[in-house]
Amino acid sequence: MTTLSMLLMAISVASIFAESSIYFREQFEDGDAWKSRWVESKHKSDYGKFVLTAGKFYGDVEKDKGLQTSQDARFYSASSRFESVSNKDQPLVIQFTVKHEQNIDCGGGYIKLFPADLNQEEMHGDSTYIMMFGPDICGPGTKKVHVIFNYRGKNHLINKDIRCKDDEYTHLYTLIVNPDNTYEVKLDNKKVESGSLEEDWDFLPPKKIKDPDAEKPDDWDEKENIDDPEDIKPEDWDVAENIPDPDAKKPDDWDDEMDGEWEPPMVTNPDYKGEWKPKQIDNPAYKGKWVHPEIDNPDYTADPEIYQYASIGVIGLDLWQVKSGTIFDNFLITNDPKLAEEVGNETWGATKDPEKKMKDSQEEEERKKREAEETNKKEAKEDEDEDEEDEEGEEEETDSKHKDEL
Numbered sequence: 218m219t220t221l222s223m224l225l226m227a228i229s230v231a232s233i234f235a236e237s238s239i240y241f242r243e244q245f246e247d248g249d250a251w252k253s254r255w256v257e258s259k260h261k262s263d264y265g266k267f268v269l270t271a272g273k274f275y276g277d278v279e280k281d282k283g284l285q286t287s288q289d290a291r292f293y294s295a296s297s298r299f300e301s302v303s304n305k306d307q308p309l310v311i312q313f314t315v316k317h318e319q320n321i322d323c324g325g326g327y328i329k330l331f332p333a334d335l336n337q338e339e340m341h342g343d344s345t346y347i348m349m350f351g352p353d354i355c356g357p358g359t360k361k362v363h364v365i366f367n368y369r370g371k372n373h374l375i376n377k378d379i380r381c382k383d384d385e386y387t388h389l390y391t392l393i394v395n396p397d398n399t400y401e402v403k404l405d406n407k408k409v410e411s412g413s414l415e416e417d418w419d420f421l422p423p424k425k426i427k428d429p430d431a432e433k434p435d436d437w438d439e440k441e442n443i444d445d446p447e448d449i450k451p452e453d454w455d456v457a458e459n460i461p462d463p464d465a466k467k468p469d470d471w472d473d474e475m476d477g478e479w480e481p482p483m484v485t486n487p488d489y490k491g492e493w494k495p496k497q498i499d500n501p502a503y504k505g506k507w508v509h510p511e512i513d514n515p516d517y518t519a520d521p522e523i524y525q526y527a528s529i530g531v532i533g534l535d536l537w538q539v540k541s542g543t544i545f546d547n548f549l550i551t552n553d554p555k556l557a558e559e560v561g562n563e564t565w566g567a568t569k570d571p572e573k574k575m576k577d578s579q580e581e582e583e584r585k586k587r588e589a590e591e592t593n594k595k596e597a598k599e600d601e602d603e604d605e606e607d608e609e610g611e612e613e614e615t616d617s618k619h620k621d622e623l
């Protein structure tokens with residue numbers, strides 16, 4: 218056996234083990250059938266309605282159909298179930314597209330993954346979830362991609378800032394969680410953030426803490442500079458800040474009895490030097506900043522399975538929107554980052570340019586219509602002005618007639 222064929226065999230064996238699986242996929246390409254796959258929560262009676270549409274502009278009217286939020290200032294809560302899966306020893310990839318075609322001011326654009334035991338009809342904002350991922354916009358201050366994991370019963374937010382897209386086009390959001398406890402966030406199939414789960418979330422207490430037994434010695438001198446002991450204040454330094462104006466003269470008509478004793482106004486002393494400060498020199502006793510020694514944190518225990526969830530079974534849209542119109546589409550949950558990238562290319566990648574083209578041409582038409590309207594308005598106004606001039610002429614005539622009569 219050649220080295221090459223052995224290598225090829227090793228690769229194919231590896232790829233059998235790393236079998237690519239799609240746990241969930243939703244493209245909304247079969248009309249109303251999505252209603253049998255998505256369950257609207259009944260926890261509240263006034264949740265906003267999701268409708269199926271490709272929106273005002275799109276790349277492909279069928280393929281770009283997705284769930285759109287259709288009512289302003291509402292909570293939305295719908296979810297879809299898939300066969301329960303664990304991500305043990307495998308990557309977990311969550312991907313979907315979001316299009317804020319309404320030019321969103323404030324609202325969520327994220328998904329939540331839930332454990333398989335979620336009661337979908339009772340799903341609500343406080344339902345325990347496994348992770349929350351996707352864009353969240355509120356005013357100019359909040360434009361971020363949330364990546365929140367539930368770890369040992371508590372939700373932990375990522376401690377990095379990931380900016381989301383805030384335009385009106387469709388964007389692809391991807392989260393990859395790896396069994397080596399690393400992660401990657403992609404936006405439009407490009408990496409925007411990555412790192413270690415342990416470092417970028419505070420799931421675990423810190424590895425090291427300041428030694429509680431260590432204390433800065435009393436004689437530790439942290440002052441970098443000191444007053445120069447040889448610098449002495451000059452004797453002529455202390456003069457008053459303000460002095461009586463030497464040029465002022467008592468007015469001739471000043472009456473001491475009536476006006477009181479005359480005093481010249483005060484002016485700034487040109488010799489005034491301000492507060493005296495000695496020159497600064499390097500402190501010969503300076504020891505540098507004292508660094509608190511660290512010790513291993515007795516409360517810290519490494520967890521090689523931070524990434525791991527035993528039973529993932531429901532994907533949900535559980536969010537609030539002020540201005541509705543967001544379209545969610547192209548949901549994919551898989552163990553294969555490469556496959557997700559391919560699917561992203563085939564879906565978002567294929568329709569993004571035609572989508573932009575349609576929007577551009579709509580805007581061009583709007584612009585033409587506005588221009589035509591403005592021209593019409595201007596012409597109408599000019600006609601009106603002419604009519605008015607005619608009327609004024611007639612009035613003058615009557616006036617002159619009247620004069621004639623006088």
Ligand SMILES: *[C@@H]1O[C@H](CO)[C@@H](O)[C@H](O)[C@H]1NC(C)=O
Binds near residue numbers: 566
């Ligand atoms: C996706 O598309 C990008 C840009 O065209 C390309 O570089 C990349 O290789 C594609 N990925 C896959 C997995 O096909």
